[in-house]
Amino acid sequence: MRFVLAGQPNSGKSTIFNAVAGYRAGTANFPGSSVTYTISRAMILGREVSIVDLPGIYSLTSTDAAEWEALSYLLEHGGDVIINVIDASRLGRSLELTLQLLELGLPVVVALNMLDEARRKGIEIDAEALSKELGVPVVPTIGRRGRGLKELLRTAMREAMRHTTPHPVQFDREVESAVATVEAVLAKSSATLPAPARFLAIKLLEDDPEIRSRIVGEVPELDSALEQAQRELESAHGWTADQVVSGSRHAVAHAIEERVSTVHRQRLGWREALDRVLLHPISGGPVMVAVLLGFFYAVFGLGKFLEDPMVAAFDRLGASLAAVLPPDTFLGSLTAGLVMGVSGGAAIVLPYLVPFLIGLAILEDTGYLPRMAYILDNFMHRIGLHGKSVVPLMLGYGCSV
Numbered sequence: 001m002r003f004v005l006a007g008q009p010n011s012g013k014s015t016i017f018n019a020v021a022g023y024r025a026g027t028a029n030f031p032g033s034s035v036t037y038t039i040s041r042a043m044i045l046g047r048e049v050s051i052v053d054l055p056g057i058y059s060l061t062s063t064d065a066a067e068w069e070a071l072s073y074l075l076e077h078g079g080d081v082i083i084n085v086i087d088a089s090r091l092g093r094s095l096e097l098t099l100q101l102l103e104l105g106l107p108v109v110v111a112l113n114m115l116d117e118a119r120r121k122g123i124e125i126d127a128e129a130l131s132k133e134l135g136v137p138v139v140p141t142i143g144r145r146g147r148g149l150k151e152l153l154r155t156a157m158r159e160a161m162r163h164t165t166p167h168p169v170q171f172d173r174e175v176e177s178a179v180a181t182v183e184a185v186l187a188k189s190s191a192t193l194p195a196p197a198r199f200l201a202i203k204l205l206e207d208d209p210e211i212r213s214r215i216v217g218e219v220p221e222l223d224s225a226l227e228q229a230q231r232e233l234e235s236a237h238g239w240t241a242d243q244v245v246s247g248s249r250h251a252v253a254h255a256i257e258e259r260v261s262t263v264h265r266q267r268l269g270w271r272e273a274l275d276r277v278l279l280h281p282i283s284g285g286p287v288m289v290a291v292l293l294g295f296f297y298a299v300f301g302l303g304k305f306l307e308d309p310m311v312a313a314f315d316r317l318g319a320s321l322a323a324v325l326p327p328d329t330f331l332g333s334l335t336a337g338l339v340m341g342v343s344g345g346a347a348i349v350l351p352y353l354v355p356f357l358i359g360l361a362i363l364e365d366t367g368y369l370p371r372m373a374y375i376l377d378n379f380m381h382r383i384g385l386h387g388k389s390v391v392p393l394m395l396g397y398g399c400s401v
C-alpha cells in the first residue's frame with residue numbers, strides 16, 4: 001500500500017509526513033524546502049504503508065524541476081491514494097493543483113490543512129461542500145498540532161481499498177470541447193498511454209514539452225487534431241491555448257473557493273499587530289538590528305558563561321595529568337596535546353555553537369527568520385542575492401565562533 005502526499009509548497013506535507021512516519025524529513029518555514037521526494041514506512045490501521053512526501057509544486061508540468069519530479073513520480077509509480085495537502089488559508093490557489101491531481105485517475109483525499117491559519121484570517125470553509133464540489137473526501141487538519149491526522153489516514157486507507165477514481169471537474173465549454181477532440185484521438189489510438197487520455201489531452205493543449213515529446217511520436221495522427229484544437233481556442237480568446245486552459249482552471253478553482261468559503265472581518269490579533277511593527281518599512285529595520293544584537297549578545301553572554309568554567313576544568317585536568325606524566329616525556333606531551341585539543345573543541349567552540357543553533361531554531365520557529373528575509377529582500381537584491389540568503393549568512397556566523 002502506498003500513500004503519496006502532494007501539494008503546494010509550504011502547505012504542510014512534510015509536517016504531516018513526519019507526524020505519520022515519525023521521521024524528520026525537511027520541514028522549514030520557507031517554501032520549496034523539499035526538492036526531491038522522501039519515502040518512509042509506517043504501520044497504519046494494522047497495515048504496512050509506504051508514505052511518499054513529494055516536493056511542493058504549484059502545477060503538474062515538466063518545465064519546472066520539482067514539478068517534473070512530482071509528475072514523473074506519479075506517472076511512473078502512481079500510488080494507492082494521493083493525499084493532496086492544501087493550505088486552507090489560500091484555498092483558490094491550492095485548488096488549481098487539486099483540479100490537476102483529480103485528472104490522474106488515482107484515488108484522491110484532500111487534507112484541508114492550516115485551518116488555524118485560515119480561521120485567523122477570518123476564513124471559514126465548509127469542508128462538506130468542498131468535498132461535494134470536488135467529488136472526493138475532504139478532511140480538515142491542523143498538521144502542526146496533529147489534529148485530524150487519524151481521520152485523514154482512515155479516509156485515505158478507505159479510498160485506497162476502494163480504488164475510487166475521482167470524476168474530474170469540468171472546465172468551461174470551449175476548453176471542454178478542445179479537450180474532448182484531443183482525448184478522442186488518444187482514446188482511439190492503440191498506443192499505451194502513461195496516464196488517462198483526458199489528463200494527457202489537457203497537458204498537450206497546454207503544450208507541455210515532455211508530455212508532447214512522449215505522446216506525439218506514439219500517436220502520429222494527433223498532430224493535426226491538436227493543432228486545430230489549439231488554434232480554435234486561440235482564435236476564440238486571443239490568448240495562447242496554454243493561457244486559455246490555465247485561465248479556465250484558475251476561474252473554476254476560484255469559483256469553487258467562493259462557493260465553499262465565507263470570509264468574516266479579520267480580527268486584528270496580537271500576531272497581526274506585532275507583524276505591523278516587525279514588517280513595517282520604517283520600524284522593521286531597527287527592530288531587526290535590535291533582535292540581531294540581542295541574539296548575538298545572548299549567544300556570546302551564554303557562551304562566555306559556559307566557556308570559563310569548562311576551560312578551567314580542562315586546565316585543572318591538564319595540570320593534574322602533568323603532575324603524573326611530566327610534559328617533557330613523550331607520553332606527557334602527547335596527553336597535554338590531547339587535553340588541549342579536546343578542550344579547544346569542547347570548551348571553546350561548543351559553548352558558543354550550541355546556544356547559537358538553539359537561538360537560530362527559535363528565530364526560525366517563531367517565524368522571525370522568514371520575516372528577516374522579507375525585510376532584507378530589497379537590499380539583498382541590490383547585491384545580487386535573494387532575501388532568503390540571510391539564512392546561510394547567519395549560519396556563516398556559526399562557523400566564525
Ligand SMILES: Nc1nc2c(ncn2[C@@H]2O[C@H](COP(=O)(O)OP(=O)(O)OP(=O)(O)O)[C@@H](O)[C@H]2O)c(=O)[nH]1
Pocket residue numbers: 007008009010011012013014015016026027028029030031032033034035055056057113114115116117141142143144145
Ligand atoms: N499554522 C499552521 N502551520 C502549519 C500547519 N502545518 C504545517 N505548518 C507549518 O508550515 C510550515 C511548512 O510546513 P512543511 O511541512 O515544511 O511544508 P511542505 O508542504 O513540506 O513544504 P515544501 O517542502 O516546501 O513543499 C512549517 O513551519 C510547519 O510547521 C498547520 O496546520 N497550521
Ligand SMILES: [Mg+2]
Pocket residue numbers: 013014015026027033034053056
Ligand atoms: Mg516538505
